[in-house]
Amino acid sequence: MAGWLAVGQFLAVALVLALTHRPLGDYLAHAYSSKKDLAPERGVYRMLGVAPRSEQTWQSYLRSVLVFSALGVLALYLLQRLQPLLPASLGLPAVPEGLAFNTAVSFVTNTNWQSYSPEATMGYAVQAAGLAVQNFLSAAVGLCVAMTLVRGFAGRGAQTIGNFWVDLTRSVTRVLLPGAALGALVLLLGGVIQNFNGFTDVGTLAGGTQSIPGGPVATQEAIKLLGTNGGGFFNANSAHPFENPNAFTSLVSVLLMLIIPFSLPRTFGTMLGDRRQGYAILAAMAGIFIVSLAAMTAFEFAAADGPAGSMEGKETRFGIAGSTLFGSTSTLTSTGAVNSMHDSFGALGGMMAMLNIMLGEIAPGGVGSGLYGMLVLAVVAAFVSGLLVGRSPEYVGKKIGPQEIKLACLYVLTMPALVLAGTSLSFALPGIRTDIEETSMLNEGQHGFSEVLYAFTSAANNNGSAFAGLSANTPWLNTALALAMLLGRFLPIIFVLALAGTLAAQGRVPVTAGTLPTHRPQSVLMLSGVTVLVTALTFFPVLALGPLAEGLI
Amino acid sequence: MTMFRSTARQFAVAAKALALFTLLLGIAYPLLATAAAQTAAGHLANGSPVSAGGNITGSALLGQSFTDDSGAALPQWFQSRPGTYDGAVSGGSNLGPSSTELAEALEERRQAVAGLESVPAADVPADALTASASGLDPHISPEYAYLQAARVAQARELPEPAVRALVDTAVQGRIAGFMGEPTVNVLELNMALRELDN
Numbered sequence: 007m008a009g010w011l012a013v014g015q016f017l018a019v020a021l022v023l024a025l026t027h028r029p030l031g032d033y034l035a036h037a038y039s040s041k042k043d044l045a046p047e048r049g050v051y052r053m054l055g056v057a058p059r060s061e062q063t064w065q066s067y068l069r070s071v072l073v074f075s076a077l078g079v080l081a082l083y084l085l086q087r088l089q090p091l092l093p094a095s096l097g098l099p100a101v102p103e104g105l106a107f108n109t110a111v112s113f114v115t116n117t118n119w120q121s122y123s124p125e126a127t128m129g130y131a132v133q134a135a136g137l138a139v140q141n142f143l144s145a146a147v148g149l150c151v152a153m154t155l156v157r158g159f160a161g162r163g164a165q166t167i168g169n170f171w172v173d174l175t176r177s178v179t180r181v182l183l184p185g186a187a188l189g190a191l192v193l194l195l196g197g198v199i200q201n202f203n204g205f206t207d208v209g210t211l212a213g214g215t216q217s218i219p220g221g222p223v224a225t226q227e228a229i230k231l232l233g234t235n236g237g238g239f240f241n242a243n244s245a246h247p248f249e250n251p252n253a254f255t256s257l258v259s260v261l262l263m264l265i266i267p268f269s270l271p272r273t274f275g276t277m278l279g280d281r282r283q284g285y286a287i288l289a290a291m292a293g294i295f296i297v298s299l300a301a302m303t304a305f306e307f308a309a310a311d312g313p314a315g316s317m318e319g320k321e322t323r324f325g326i327a328g329s330t331l332f333g334s335t336s337t338l339t340s341t342g343a344v345n346s347m348h349d350s351f352g353a354l355g356g357m358m359a360m361l362n363i364m365l366g367e368i369a370p371g372g373v374g375s376g377l378y379g380m381l382v383l384a385v386v387a388a389f390v391s392g393l394l395v396g397r398s399p400e401y402v403g404k405k406i407g408p409q410e411i412k413l414a415c416l417y418v419l420t421m422p423a424l425v426l427a428g429t430s431l432s433f434a435l436p437g438i439r440t441d442i443e444e445t446s447m448l449n450e451g452q453h454g455f456s457e458v459l460y461a462f463t464s465a466a467n468n469n470g471s472a473f474a475g476l477s478a479n480t481p482w483l484n485t486a487l488a489l490a491m492l493l494g495r496f497l498p499i500i501f502v503l504a505l506a507g508t509l510a511a512q513g514r515v516p517v518t519a520g521t522l523p524t525h526r527p528q529s530v531l532m533l534s535g536v537t538v539l540v541t542a543l544t545f546f547p548v549l550a551l552g553p554l555a556e557g558l559i
Numbered sequence: 560m561t562m563f564r565s566t567a568r569q570f571a572v573a574a575k576a577l578a579l580f581t582l583l584l585g586i587a588y589p590l591l592a593t594a595a596a597q598t599a600a601g602h603l604a605n606g607s608p609v610s611a612g613g614n615i616t617g618s619a620l621l622g623q624s625f626t627d628d629s630g631a632a633l634p635q636w637f638q639s640r641p642g643t644y645d646g647a648v649s650g651g652s653n654l655g656p657s658s659t660e661l662a663e664a665l666e667e668r669r670q671a672v673a674g675l676e677s678v679p680a681a682d683v684p685a686d687a688l689t690a691s692a693s694g695l696d697p698h699i700s701p702e703y704a705y706l707q708a709a710r711v712a713q714a715r716e717l718p719e720p721a722v723r724a725l726v727d728t729a730v731q732g733r734i735a736g737f738m739g740e741p742t743v744n745v746l747e748l749n750m751a752l753r754e755l756d757n
Binding site: 018078178187197200208209248253256356 | 570576579586589593600607608611614617618621623636649650654666685688694733734740749750
C-alpha cells in the first residue's frame with residue numbers, strides 16, 4: 007500500500023514536469039537568445055554601464071563570473087561580521103570569522119552547506135539581504151555558464167559566447183524572480199510563514215512555555231528550492247513545520263527543485279536546432295533519477311523492519327516515501343535541502359544520498375550546473391563511442407579533439423580529487439584526525455567515517471546536505487570544506503567556459519553516413535553507462551569503508 | 560595593461576550589480592511579499608496560531624511537550640513523539656543505524672510506552688519510539704493516538720468510547736488521497752480533549 011502511494015506521489019511530480027518541460031524549456035531558450043530587452047532590464051544596463059548587445063570572449067566572460075563571485079563572497083562575509091549593526095538581527099552577535107568565511111563561500115558557490123544553527127546565528131537582515139540574495143545570484147551564475155556551453159555547441163565560428171551581465175540580469179528578471187514569487191505564494195497558502203515577528207513566547211496547553219520563531223520564510227524558501235540552493239531558514243531545514251508544513255508543500259518543494267533542471271535539456275535542443283539531442287539528455291537524466299529514487303525508497307522500506315521502523319529523523323506527515331522522494335531529489339539536484347535527517351537513514355539508504363551527489367549531480371543536477379555537467383559527460387561518452395567504433399569523435403556537429411577532451415577530463419577529475427583528498431587528509435593528519443574523531447564526528451566507527459565522507463562529497467559538489475550529526479564548525483572543517491566548495495564550483499566553471507569558447511570557434515561538421523548518432527536509445531544508454539561507471543570506479547573503495555561496510559555487517 | 564583596466568572596470572560593474580540586486584532581491588522582494596502576505600493571509604503568515612480562552616497557546620504547525628519538568632509523560636494528555644519541542648532550536652538526533660546510543664534509547668522508550676499504555680512492547684508503533692527530523696513534529700500516527708485513548712480516558716475519568724471518538728475526528732487522511740501519511744495533530748487533539756472534559 008505505502009509503496010503504491012510512493013509511486014503516486016512520484017507520478018504526480020512526473021506529470022507536472024512532463025507538462026512544463028516543453029513550454030518552460032522553450033521559454034528559457036527564448037529568454038537567453040532574444041535580442042529584445044525589457045524596460046526594467048534596459049534600466050539595469052544603463053545603471054551598470056553595460057552595452058547589452060556587446061558580446062564577450064570566453065576569457066572575458068570568465069573574468070566577469072569570477073569578479074562578480076569574489077565580490078559576492080566579500081560582501082556576504084562583511085554582512086555577517088557587521089550583524090550587530092544591522093536592523094532585525096534579533097540581538098545576535100557578529101558571526102565569527104571562520105564561520106562567516108565558510109558561510110559566505112557556501113552561499114556564493116550555490117552549496118548552502120551550513121556549519122551553523124540558523125536560529126541562534128543569523129538574524130533576518132543577514133538571511134534576507136545576504137544569504138537569500140546569493141540564493142538568487144549563485145543560481146543565476148549556474149544558468150549563465152550553462153547557456154554559454156549551449157551557445158558553444160550551437161555556434162559556428164564564433165569568437166564570443168554571450169554577455170555575462172545580460173545573462174545574469176535576464177536570469178533574475180525573466181526566470182528566478184518571477185518563479186520564486188510564484189513559488190512563495192503557493193508555499194504561503196500551504197502554511198509557510200512570512201513575517202518579521204522574531205521569537206514569541208507562549209504558554210503551552212500543558213502549562214509550559216514554548217518559543218515560536220518567525221521570519222520571512224516563504225520568500226526565502228521558494229528561491230532556496232527553485233535555485234537548487236538548499237540552505238534552510240531553520241536548522242531542521244525543510245523538515246521544520248514552518249518551512250514545510252505538510253505533504254502538499256513537500257511535493258511543491260520537490261517540483262520547485264526539479265522544474266528548471268528538467269526543462270533545460272529542451273532549452274539545449276531548441277537552441278541547437280535539434281530537439282532530439284535534448285530528449286536524449288533528458289532520457290539519461292530521467293532514467294538515472296528513477297532508478298536511484300526506487301533504490302533509496304526500497305532500502306528505506308527494507309530498513310523499516312529494524313527497531314526504529316525507519317522513522318528516526320523522519321516527520322510523521324511525510325513518512326518514508328515522502329522522505330525518500332525529497333531526499334533523492336535534493337541530492338540528485340544540487341539542492342541539499344532535507345525534509346528528513348539523512349544521518350539517521352539506514353546504511354544503504356544513506357549511501358544512496360551520497361552516491362547521488364557523487365554522480366556529479368547531473369540527473370537532473372543543479373540549475374544550470376546539471377545541464378553543463380551532463381553535456382561534459384556527453385562529450386566524454388561521444389569520445390569513448392568514437393574510439394570503440396574507430397571513428398573520429400563528434401558530438402552534435404562538433405569535433406571532439408584533444409583540446410575538448412582534455413577540458414572534459416579535467417572537469418570530470420576535479421570533484422573526485424577534492425572529495426578523496428579532503429576525506430583522506432581529515433584522517434591522515436594526526437592532529438586533525440584527533441579533532442575529527444573527538445569533536446566533529448557524532449556517530450562512531452564506519453558511520454562516523456561516512457559523516458566526514460558525506461561532508462566533503464557535499465562540499466565539492468556544491469550540494470550542501472549533510473550527515474548532520476557532524477559538528478563542522480571547527481577550524482579544519484570550516485577551512486577545508488570552504489576550499490572544497492570554491493574549487494569544486496569554480497574549477498569546473500573555468501573548464502566549461504574554455505570548452506564553450508573552443509566549441510563556439512569551431513565550424514559545424516556536416517552529418518554524413520559516417521556520423522555516429524547521439525540521440526538514439528543506445529547512445530542514451532552509453533551516456534548513462536559512462537556516468538555510472540566513472541562514479542562507481544572512483545568511489546567504490548571509499549564507499550566500502552563507510553556505508554557498505556556498515557550496511558553489510 | 561588592457562587586461563588590468565578591463566578587470567578594474569569589471570569590478571565596478573560587479574559592485575553596482577551586486578548593490579542593485581541586493582536592493583531588489585534582498586530588501587524589496589521580502590518586504591513587499593511580507594506586506595502582501597500579512598494583508599491577505601495574516602493567519603498563515605504568522606504561523607497558524609491557535610488559542611484557548613483568549614490566549615495564544617501555540618501554533619497548529621508546531622508540536623508541544625505534554626510532560627512534567629522531569630520529562631515524564633502527563634497521563635491526562637495525548638503524548639507527542641520523543642523530544643523537547645523547544646521552538647528556539649530545531650533538528651533531529653542524527654544518530655545512525657548502528658548507533659548503540661540510539662538502540663538503547665529506543666529500547667528504553669519502548670518499555671516506558673508499553674508500561675504507560677499497559678500494552679505488550681511489540682505493539683508500540685515506531686513514531687512513539689523515534690525522534691523526528693525537526694524536533695517539532697506536530698503529528699503522531701493514528702495507531703499511536705488510538706493506543707493512548709484508554710489511558711487518557713482513565714486518567715480523566717472519561718468514557719473510553721468518547722475519547723476514541725475524539726481521535727476518530729482528529730485523524731487526517733492523506734492529502735488528496737495520496738500525498739504524505741495519515742496523521743493526528745497532537746495539540747489540536749488535546750485541545751478538543753480539554754473541551755470535552757470541561
